[in-house]
Amino acid sequence: MAIKHQQETDLAPQKVLIDPPAMWRVVLLNDDFTPMDFVTTVLQTFFAMDYERATQIMLKIHTEGRGICGVFPKDVAATKVSEVTHFARQHQHPLQCIMEIR
Numbered sequence: 535m536a537i538k539h540q541q542e543t544d545l546a547p548q549k550v551l552i553d554p555p556a557m558w559r560v561v562l563l564n565d566d567f568t569p570m571d572f573v574t575t576v577l578q579t580f581f582a583m584d585y586e587r588a589t590q591i592m593l594k595i596h597t598e599g600r601g602i603c604g605v606f607p608k609d610v611a612a613t614k615v616s617e618v619t620h621f622a623r624q625h626q627h628p629l630q631c632i633m634e635i636r
């Protein structure tokens with residue numbers, strides 16, 4: 535647990551215990567229909583991977599059934615899931631993107 539000093543509004547400094555933010559994994563699931571190059575594009579666009587890394591992770595998902603795209607605070611993870619799902623549906627692909635607590 536981290537210790538933080540309160541801002542200068544108090545007369546005596548007080549210590550406030552702050553938990554580090556819970557981190558969430560964003561996971562892509564394999565399916566039989568989404569094209570490999572689409573998944574590679576998703577990993578580059580939404581998870582800042584270069585082409586080689588994105589291809590490596592895409593193939594891992596393809597062979598193992600699922601793969602971690604990144605680990606983020608809850609609100610960031612939820613936004614990734616929402617954006618990836620919207621992008622996939624826009625292109626009529628059934629790609630599943632989920633989040634799970636680490």
Ligand code: TYC
Binds near residue numbers: 593595629
């Ligand atoms: N299995 C898909 C295919 O053969 C490729 C794929 C990879 C789909 C990863 C989804 O999360 C995924 N076209």
